[in-house]
Amino acid sequence: MSPFLFWLFALLMLGFGAAVVANRNPVASALSLVMSFCSLAALFISLDAFFVGVIQVLVYAGAVMVLFLFIIMLLDLRAEERRKANYAAWFGGALVVLVFVGQLLAVLRRLPLGQQAFPALATVARDDVRSVGMTLFATHNLPFQVVGVLILVSTIGVVILSKRELK
C-alpha cells in the first residue's frame, strides 16, 4: 500500500477516534467509532491481513456497534447537558495521556526493529483465509473451543442479567 493511502486511513482513524471522545452526543460518538473501525480495517488490509480486516468490519463495525446503538436507543440518552467541569480531573487525565505519548515516542525512537520496510512475501498465490483457518484448526484447536464455551457463558449471563428481577 502506498504511503499516501496509509496516512490517509491512519488520519481518518485517529480523527474519528478523537471525535468519539470529543462528541457530546452518544449517537454521534457511536457513528464516529464505526468510521474509525472501518479505517482500521483498511489498515489491516494494508498489512495483507485480509481475514482480520473482514472480521473487523463484520464483528466490530457491524455487530458490536449495532449493539451499542440499540443500547443508546433503549436508554434514550440525549446529548449530555454541560455539568460543572472538574478541572483537577481534566488536568490529571490530560497529564497522564501526555506522559504516555511522550514515553511512546521515546520508545519508538530507540527501536531499531521499527526501521525495517515491508519484508517481501512469497510470490506464489497466497490464500489468507485458508492459512488462518489451517493455523486455527490444526494448532490452536483447544483455545478455539474454549472461546466457544466463553461465548455460550456470556450469552447465558446476558440473558440472566436482562431479566427484570434477579432471583
Place this chain on the structure above:
Amino acid sequence: MVHLNDYLLVSGLLFAIGFAGVLLRRNIIIIFMCLELMLSAANLSLVAFSRFNVGPNGLPNYPAQLFVFFIITVAAAEVAVGLAIIVALYRARQTTHVEDITSLKF
C-alpha cells in the same frame, strides 16, 4: 516507504485517544466505546508485528493474527455482557453518568 514504526506510532496514538476518553469522559457508554478503541489499537500493533515477521516460507506470522481473532471474539462477548450490566445499572439508578454512581466511594 511505510515502516513498522509508523504502524506502531499510529497504534499507540489510537491507544492514547482511547485512554484519554476513559479518563476524561463521564458517560459510561462513551467510556465503554473508548475501551473498544484501546483493544483495537492493540490489535493493530499485533497485525503489524505479524506482517513484519515473515517466516522462512514467505508467509506472515499467522499465530499473531489468530491472537487478534481471539481478542475480537472475546471483545464481542465482553461488549454484550458489559452493555447488559449498563442496562441493569440504568434500571437501578436511572443514570449512565459515573459521577452519580458513588456507592463505593470512601
